[in-house]
Amino acid sequence: MSELDAARYARLRWNTPLSEPHAEELLDHLDLTTATSIVDLGCGWGELLLRASGRTTAKAIGLDTDPAGLARGRRAAVDRGLDVDFVEQDAAGYGGTADRALCVGSAHTLGGARAMLTALADVVPSGRVLVGDGCWESPPTPAAAGIFGDGVLALPDLVAACRDTGWHVLHLSMATQHEWDDFESRHRAGVREWLLANPDDPRAAQVRATADSREHEYLTVYRRVLGFAYLVLAR
Template sequence: MDDELNALRRTGMRWNTPLSEPHAELLLDRMALGEGHLVDLGCGWGELLLRAAARAPGLRVTGVDTDVTGLERGRAAAAERGLTVNFTEADAATWDVPVERAFCIGAAHIFGSTKAALEGLARVVPSGRLLYGDGFWAAPPNPAALEIFGPDTLTLPELLDAAVDAGWRVLHLSTADQLEWDDFESTSKAAWQEWLLVHPADPRAPRVRAWLDERQRQYVRDYRGVLGLAYLVLGR
C-alpha cells in the first residue's frame, strides 16, 4: 500500500493491542508509577505511555520505536495534552540505559523471541517493574494459526515460566477478553473499511478490499479464541 493508506490504517485505533479503558487503568495502577524513568520499547504512538505521563508528572518518559508515523502521532498527542514525552526513533532492542519502569507490549519480536525479550528486558530494568504484553496459545492452534504466529509462541504456563526463569517475579497477570480482541481486530481495519466505502472505484480499492477480507477470514477462522494476549506486571 502507498504511504497515504499506510498512515491512515491505524487511525481508528486507541492503542495497538487488545485492551479496554478499565483494563488499561488497572495495569497502570499495578505499575505503581512515581518518579524515575519509564521507557516504552516498541511504543508505536504510545497511548498508554501518554497516560502514564499524565498520571505521574514527576516521571521521565521515553518511547522508542522505528515507526515514524506512529512516533509523529505520539508527539502530536503529547503536545496537544501538554505532556513531556520523548519519542525517539531507534531500534528498541538496542536500548541500554537502565530504568525503573518499562513497557514492552506486543514487541517481543524486536528481541527475537519471548524468552530473549524477557532476558533482555531484565537488563533494562535491573530493579523495578515491567509491564510486558505477549501473545500465547489460549487453545491448541491449527496449522494456519501456527503459520501466522510461528512455532515460538508459548502457552500461558510456559510464558510465566519464561518470566520466572529470566529472574522476574509475576506481580500481576491478566489477559485480554474476547470483547477486547474483537474491538482490536475491528478498529485495526476500521479506517480502511470507511475509506473503501467512500472510494469503491479507487484503483487501490481492490488491494485494500482483498487485505481486509483476508485479515477477517484469518481472525474468525484461524485464531479467534486461539491466540490470547497476556499482560504481566513483572518485578525485580
C-alpha cells in the same frame, strides 16, 4: 504519508487488544509515582506510555522504528502537554535504564518472549515492567502456527519464562474476547471507512480483498486460539 496509509491505524486507540479500564488497571499495578522514570520498548505511537507519563513528572521515553507512529505520538504528547521523548531507534539497541518499562506486543523486536524478559532485566535492574505478549489459549492448528510461528508460547510456559529470568509475577490478566473483537474490528475500520469514501480508487479492490482476507483469517483460524497476556513483573 498518504490518506490510505493514515487510515490503517486511524481507529486504533493502541495496537493491542486492550480496553480503557483494563489499561488503567495495568498502570495501577505498575505503582507509578511522580519520580518514576519510564521507557517503552517498541512503543508505536505510545498511547499507553502517554497515559503512564501522565502519572509521573519523571523522564518518559518511547522507542520505535516507525516514523509515522512516532510522529503520531509526538503530536499527542504536545496536545496533552506531556513531556515524552519519542525516539526513532530499534528497541534492541537501547542501553539505558529506567524505574519502569513497557513492552507490549513488541517481544519480536527483542528476539522473542524469553529474550525480551532477559533484556528487560538489564533495562530495569530493580523495579517493575509491564509486558504484553501473544500466547496460545488452546492448541494451535497448523494454520494458526503457520501465521504466528514457533515463538508463541502457551500461557504456563510464558509464566515459567518470567520466573526463569528472575521476575516475580505481580499481576496476570488476559485480553478478553470483547477486547480481541474490538481490536480486530478497529484494525480494519479505518480502511473500511477509506473504501466507503473512495470506491472508485484503483487500489480499492486490492485493499478490500486484503481486509476481507484478514478478517476471515481471524474468524476462522485464530479467534479463541491466540490469546494475549498482560503481566506486571518485578525484580
